[in-house]
Amino acid sequence: MTTMNIAEAKAKLSELVARAEAGEEVVLTRNGQPAARITAIEPKRKERRKLGAWNHLNLNIPDSVFFEPDLELEQAIEDSRIFPDET
Template identity: 55%
Template sequence: MPTVNIADAKAHLSELVAQAAEGEPVCITRHGKPVATLTAVRAPRRPISLASLQALTDSMPMQNESAGDFVRAMRDGDRY
């Protein structure tokens, strides 16, 4: 994690914010001691609707063969 003193942080705030937004946190120091960390804000995830997920899986057709048979056929037949 890069370290920047507070005076340089003031002078280069836009660059430091861009760096943090890209996923690299920045430690800000005062008199050589860490006082703050600049990090990106994580976007909140939408919760998964179990009803929607169930409706999606219910609408999918069942496979005619087992997963093992399917993989064996891919492995032995087509030779990718």
Template identity: 50%
Template sequence: MSTQINIAQAKSRLSELVARAEAGETIVLSRAGKPAVTLTPVAPPAKTLRQPGGWKHLGQLPDLDPFLEVDGEFIPTDDDFLS
């Protein structure tokens, strides 16, 4: 189903027209009685399945153990967590 409406009317009813287009209706906006643009719903993106090993091209992850060790410069106290 297609509905034609002029741009001046569409300005005041844009939310309604977008909702109708999302529901599958084709809305044609016209200027001076001539079709100018069409409002149609955007197709949902195709869902791709994740593949195991999809990040292998990034190589080996760095060893994070040195970053997790406490080196004595900062030892958290209860006050650090309460502030």
């Protein structure tokens, strides 16, 4: 455990935070009395996405939307001058 007065801790805050992250307990004192404790925060665990999370929307999207080419879009790209032929 590291104990340090607040005035000294101001100059060494980065070091004290690093010690706390490493698992050490850091106590800050004022007039020789404990005033605060610096501890590491447990990392928030990211929840995994749940399959079927949108089932409540009752969307009936056919697989062709995802797995077959969009002929209208391809034709629009060919007709546009966004990607002109190199000829």
